[in-house]
Amino acid sequence: MSSAHPRSRTAVIYPDCDGKPIAENxxxxxxxxxxxxxxxxxxxxxxxxxxxxxxxxxxxxxxxxxxxxxxxxxxxxxxxxxxxxxxxxxxxxxxxxxxxxxxxxxxxxxxxxxxxxxxxxxxxxxxxxxxxxxxxxxxxxxxxxxxxxxxxxxxxxxxxxxxxxxxxxxxxxxxxxxxxxxLTLDEIAAQRDAFARERDAAERKRIAAERELNAAEQERNAAERKCIAAERELNAAERKRNTAEHERNTAIQERDQIARELESEREQAARMAAKLREMGIDI
CATH class of the missing domain: 3.90.1570.10 (tt1808, chain A)
Structure with missing residues (x-):
C-alpha cells in the first residue's frame, strides 16, 4: 500500500537588493x-x-x-x-x-x-x-x-x-x-544657516530694542519723578506765597486799623482842645 504526500510549495523570495550601487558617481x-x-x-x-x-x-x-x-x-x-x-x-x-x-x-x-x-x-x-x-x-x-x-x-x-x-x-x-x-542638501543647509543668522540678528535687534525701551522707560520714570518733585516744590512755593500774601494783607489791615485809631484819637484830642478853648483854658 502506498501513500501520497502533498507536494510542498517553495516560498517565493523577493530580494530587497539587486546588488547594484545606487549611483556610479x-x-x-x-x-x-x-x-x-x-x-x-x-x-x-x-x-x-x-x-x-x-x-x-x-x-x-x-x-x-x-x-x-x-x-x-x-x-x-x-x-x-x-x-x-x-x-x-x-x-x-x-x-x-x-x-x-x-x-x-x-x-x-x-x-x-x-x-x-x-x-x-x-x-x-x-x-x-x-x-x-x-x-x-x-x-x-x-x-x-x-x-x-x-x-x-x-x-x-x-x-x-x-x-x-x-x-x-x-x-x-x-x-x-x-x-x-x-534645492540640494547643501543649499538647504545654507538656506537654514541664513535663516538662523537672520533669526539671531532679529533676536539681537529685539533685545537691543527692549533694552532701549527699558532705558527710555527708566528715563520717563525719572522725568516723571522730577516732574512730581517740581510740582511739589511749586505747590510749596504757592503755599508760601499765599501765606506771605495773607500775612501782608493782615499787616495792612493792622496798619490801617492803627491809622484809624490814631486818627480817631487825634480827632478826640482836637475836640477836647476846642472845648477847653471855649472854656477859656489854653493848652
Whole structure:
C-alpha cells in the first residue's frame, strides 16, 4: 500500500537588493537625493503619496525576476511608510505613476530601452530621464497603452506632480508649483544657516530694542519723578506765597486799623482842645 504526500510549495523570495550601487558617481547621487528629497517635501502633507528612491519594484506576484529599482518613484494612492520593496499586488495593484532615472556614464541604450519597455508594460504614467553629465532631459507620457516621448521638455510641467522643468539654465532646474527651485542638501543647509543668522540678528535687534525701551522707560520714570518733585516744590512755593500774601494783607489791615485809631484819637484830642478853648483854658 502506498501513500501520497502533498507536494510542498517553495516560498517565493523577493530580494530587497539587486546588488547594484545606487549611483556610479557623486553627481548622479546628488541628483537622485535632490529629486527624491524634494519630492518628499512637496508631498509631505499628503499621507496617500508614497515616494521612494532606489527601491526594488516587483509588479508581478510570483515573478521575482521581473523587477527594477527606479532612482525615484512616486505612487499616488499608497500610504507613506517604510518598505523593503514595492510589491505591487500588496499595494492594491497600484503601479508607481511617476518614475525618474538619473543617468551615469555606464548606462547604455539597450538598458534604457529595456527600462522604457518595463515602465510602459507595467503602468507608469510619466517617465523622466536626466543626464547630469550632458544636462540632457527626456520625458515620456502615457497615451493609451504607450509611453510616448514628450517632444519639447523645455519649461515642461508634470501634470501629475505639478513641478516644472526649467531648461533655460545649465544645469536644469526643477521648480515647485510655487516657482521655488528644488534645492540640494547643501543649499538647504545654507538656506537654514541664513535663516538662523537672520533669526539671531532679529533676536539681537529685539533685545537691543527692549533694552532701549527699558532705558527710555527708566528715563520717563525719572522725568516723571522730577516732574512730581517740581510740582511739589511749586505747590510749596504757592503755599508760601499765599501765606506771605495773607500775612501782608493782615499787616495792612493792622496798619490801617492803627491809622484809624490814631486818627480817631487825634480827632478826640482836637475836640477836647476846642472845648477847653471855649472854656477859656489854653493848652
Amino acid at each position: 557623486t553627481l548622479q547621487f546628488e541628483w537622485i537625493v535632490t529629486i527624491k528629497g524634494n519630492l518628499d517635501l512637496l508631498f509631505r502633507d499628503r499621507p496617500d503619496v508614497f515616494i521612494a528612491g532606489d527601491l526594488l519594484w516587483y509588479p508581478v506576484e510570483g515573478s521575482p525576476k521581473i523587477c527594477t529599482a527606479p532612482d525615484a518613484m512616486v505612487a499616488f494612492g499608497r500610504p507613506k511608510g517604510h518598505r523593503p520593496s514595492y510589491k505591487q499586488w500588496e499595494e492594491g495593484g497600484v503601479a508607481p505613476q511617476v518614475v525618474f532615472e538619473v543617468l551615469s556614464h555606464r548606462n547604455r541604450p539597450p538598458e534604457m530601452r529595456a527600462k522604457l519597455a518595463f515602465y510602459e508594460r507595467h503602468g507608469v504614467q510619466e517617465y523622466l530621464i536626466y543626464d547630469p553629465q550632458t544636462d540632457g532631459l527626456r520625458g515620456y507620457q502615457r497615451i493609451n497603452d504607450e509611453l510616448v516621448e514628450i517632444p519639447d521638455m523645455r519649461d515642461w510641467t508634470s501634470p501629475l506632480l505639478g513641478i516644472r522643468f526649467d531648461c533655460s539654465e545649465s544645469p536644469m532646474r526643477i521648480l515647485y508649483p510655487d516657482g521655488s527651485p528644488f
